Amino acid sequence: MNFSSVTIALRGIIANKMRSALTTLGIMIGVASVIVLVGVGSGSAAASRKQLEGLGSNTLTVIAGGFGFGRGGGTQSRKVTITDADVKALEDKQNAPDIAQIVPTVNASNATAVLDGASTTPQQVQGTTPNFSSVRNYPVQYGRFFTQADYDAHANVVVVGSTVVKNLLGEQADLSSVVGKPIKIGGKTFSIIGVFKTKGSNGIQDQDNLAIMPLSTIRDTLSGNSGTVDGLTIQAANAGATTAAQSEVTSVLLAQHKNASQSDYLVLNQASLLSTQAQNNRTFTVLLGAVAGISLLVGGIGVMNIMLVTVTERTREIGIRKAIGAQHSHILIQFLVEAVLLAGIGGMLGVAAGVAGTHFRIVNVQPLVEPYAVFLAFGFAVFTGLFFGIYPANRAATLRPIDALRYE
Amino acid sequence: MSDTPVIALRDITKTYGESATTVHALRGVSIDIAHGEYLAIMGASGSGKSTLMHIIGCLDQPTDGQYFLDGVPVATLDSFALGVVRNRKIGFVFQSFNLIPRTTAFANVELPLVYAGVKKAERRERARSALESVGLGDRLDHTPNQLSGGQQQRVAIARAIVTNPSIVLADEPTGALDSESTAEVLDRFDGLHREGRTVIVITHEHDVAERAARVIRLRDGAVIEDVRQSGHLPSSRVGAQR
Numbered sequence: 001m002n003f004s005s006v007t008i009a010l011r012g013i014i015a016n017k018m019r020s021a022l023t024t025l026g027i028m029i030g031v032a033s034v035i036v037l038v039g040v041g042s043g044s045a046a047a048s049r050k051q052l053e054g055l056g057s058n059t060l061t062v063i064a065g066g067f068g069f070g071r072g073g074g075t076q077s078r079k080v081t082i083t084d085a086d087v088k089a090l091e092d093k094q095n096a097p098d099i100a101q102i103v104p105t106v107n108a109s110n111a112t113a114v115l116d117g118a119s120t121t122p123q124q125v126q127g128t129t130p131n132f133s134s135v136r137n138y139p140v141q142y143g144r145f146f147t148q149a150d151y152d153a154h155a156n157v158v159v160v161g162s163t164v165v166k167n168l169l170g171e172q173a174d175l176s177s178v179v180g181k182p183i184k185i186g187g188k189t190f191s192i193i194g195v196f197k198t199k200g201s202n203g204i205q206d207q208d209n210l211a212i213m214p215l216s217t218i219r220d221t222l223s224g225n226s227g228t229v230d231g232l233t234i235q236a237a238n239a240g241a242t243t244a245a246q247s248e249v250t251s252v253l254l255a256q257h258k259n260a261s262q263s264d265y266l267v268l269n270q271a272s273l274l275s276t277q278a279q280n281n282r283t284f285t286v287l288l289g290a291v292a293g294i295s296l297l298v299g300g301i302g303v304m305n306i307m308l309v310t311v312t313e314r315t316r317e318i319g320i321r322k323a324i325g326a327q328h329s330h331i332l333i334q335f336l337v338e339a340v341l342l343a344g345i346g347g348m349l350g351v352a353a354g355v356a357g358t359h360f361r362i363v364n365v366q367p368l369v370e371p372y373a374v375f376l377a378f379g380f381a382v383f384t385g386l387f388f389g390i391y392p393a394n395r396a397a398t399l400r401p402i403d404a405l406r407y408e
Numbered sequence: 409m410s411d412t413p414v415i416a417l418r419d420i421t422k423t424y425g426e427s428a429t430t431v432h433a434l435r436g437v438s439i440d441i442a443h444g445e446y447l448a449i450m451g452a453s454g455s456g457k458s459t460l461m462h463i464i465g466c467l468d469q470p471t472d473g474q475y476f477l478d479g480v481p482v483a484t485l486d487s488f489a490l491g492v493v494r495n496r497k498i499g500f501v502f503q504s505f506n507l508i509p510r511t512t513a514f515a516n517v518e519l520p521l522v523y524a525g526v527k528k529a530e531r532r533e534r535a536r537s538a539l540e541s542v543g544l545g546d547r548l549d550h551t552p553n554q555l556s557g558g559q560q561q562r563v564a565i566a567r568a569i570v571t572n573p574s575i576v577l578a579d580e581p582t583g584a585l586d587s588e589s590t591a592e593v594l595d596r597f598d599g600l601h602r603e604g605r606t607v608i609v610i611t612h613e614h615d616v617a618e619r620a621a622r623v624i625r626l627r628d629g630a631v632i633e634d635v636r637q638s639g640h641l642p643s644s645r646v647g648a649q650r
């Protein structure tokens with residue numbers, strides 16, 4: 001193939017602007033949808049991965065289950081609870097050798113925070129232990145997290161997430177400026193000692209819309225002391241020990257609560273749940289990719305259609321070319337180049353449109369540009385041009401010169 | 409070498425269609441054409457002139473009979489070899505010009521050289537000089553629809569001769585031209601003849617045929633007259649039968 005074939009082919013494309021544009025559009029839509037849909041699939045996979053990271057490593061979540069329907073009945077919503085005694089029992093290395101850390105949490109519901117006259121209601125106001133920051137993977141960016149000393153002193157200190165600060169002081173707020181300031185939460189005054197590093201969304205909720213204080217403090221001020229906790233985060237000794245830790249938690253809790261059954265406690269190994277979800281996401285991505293691939297195929301058939309029309313329309317031209325000495329291969333290459341150029345231009349526009357499209361949130365997922373999807377889609381578009389161009393091009397090339405010349 | 413005719417036709421027939429609708433376009437034509445001859449083919453409309461020319465130009469195959477080109481039986485050539493013959497040995501000029509639309513005069517003339525695999529620099533040089541030789545050195549970048557009929561036909565002639573073929577075939581090259589353009593084109597054919605090429609022209613016009621050294625007349629697909637004119641014979645002799 002030489003430069004002239006490309007020039008000749010380009011001339012053919014330009015001479016039929018509208019038709020070429022429509023054909024390119026078909027390919028463009030195919031390529032763009034492959035990129036965007038694969039992007040959505042991998043974007044949602046990335047969101048789960050982020051969620052997994054947000055949880056901290058090797059952690060289990062324990063929630064007292066049996067909501068509402070149990071023997072307790074009445075207004076009591078929980079049949080069983082997790083008590084301070086349970087936490088003690090779990091801390092016993094004898095009972096639960098695979099548990100490294102326990103982070104109990106107590107929630108205060110609907111506590112409004114007020115700072116300098118502005119107010120907001122954080123999604124979560126929780127009391128917990130000093131190991132929360134490391135186990136739950138919530139590093140502090142400005143100031144500090146509370147210490148065992150704060151905990152023991154029942155100090156009125158709080159560490160807030162960046163969203164809370166922004167909700168109070170506006171998007172542009174200087175996060176470090178709130179450290180040391182007093183804040184009213186649920187009517188009580190606390191001193192802000194730290195601001196968490198922004199974690200962003202985990203794909204389900206904003207992880208920065210929270211206020212964390214010592215468990216001892218929250219019981220004094222907001223939640224009252226019932227001797228129970230609302231949830232536990234348990235860190236296993238290592239990644240391989242999460243399953244063992246999971247069964248230890250269950251057996252300790254059952255031993256503690258003689259009249260409870262296994263289903264009363266929800267021990268979530270979220271890491272494994274999320275990896276299952278990631279698996280599903282991959283299936284989802286493949287499925288989306290396949291749907292998009294079909295539209296690319298349809299675009300390819302469009303190329304073939306146009307090339308067949310082009311060949312018919314330019315039969316006389318093919319006759320002239322043959323009369324002045326064009327060989328089979330010359331004609332074949334000319335029309336193949338034209339088909340591949342059409343598909344290639346469509347593919348390029350599709351890549352641009354697809355990459356642009358991934359900048360928008362789609363079904364609440366931020367799509368990711370997957371280089372493999374870009375190359376695959378573009379490559380497939382060019383291949384489509386080649387594949388669907390061969391038949392019309394060959395038909396043009398095998399015409400007898402006299403038949404082509406006589407064609408009206 | 410001059411003993412072997414460039415073109416030797418032996419009992420060529422060409423039949424179109426089947427049974428009831430059969431048309432015998434050529435019914436046994438035998439002609440020998442020597443190297444460097446200037447030949448005019450005449451005859452009424454439908455007498456088979458174009459059919460014969462297409463066979464000579466290797467654009468079509470006869471139904472029966474043999475065609476030797478430079479002593480080689482054309483029937484034995486494959487499509488690649490026929491392509492090479494059309495490209496190098498024969499230049500074809502059509503009545504309807506048959507330039508490639510939306511393509512400049514220069515690119516049209518260059519095209520046979522592209523197919524011949526000539527290098528770009530040489531291609532440009534030869535295409536330019538071919539166009540200059542037909543007096544269109546200043547129209548290189550004009551597309552066919554920007555040229556007059558006579559100019560288009562001269563571009564077509566430039567394209568036919570750019571590969572330096574030994575045979576030039578023209579099917580009513582002046583059919584669509586006025587008398588002035590006709591003269592320009594015919595002068596060019598005279599020149600090609602002087603350069604030693606074999607020139608075959610189909611025509612209806614006597615003043616065109618007059619320039620040829622030999623006139624063949626067809627009727628109903630058969631040769632009815634084959635006259636060699638010494639010098640410029642009066643046109644009345646050929647025109648008498650019309």
Ligand SMILES: Nc1ncnc2c1ncn2[C@@H]1O[C@H](COP(=O)(O)OP(=O)(O)OP(=O)(O)O)[C@@H](O)[C@H]1O
Nearest residue numbers: 424425431432433452453454455456457458459460
């Ligand atoms: N493709 C074809 N199919 C059927 N018949 C054909 C075909 N081409 C030519 N013919 C017939 O063959 C005969 C010879 O045609 P040809 O074109 O050779 O005539 P011609 O001498 O060139 O005429 P004109 O001077 O009008 O160009 C005509 O009767 C024509 O109808």
Ligand SMILES: [Mg+2]
Nearest residue numbers: 457458459579
């Ligand atoms: Mg004719």
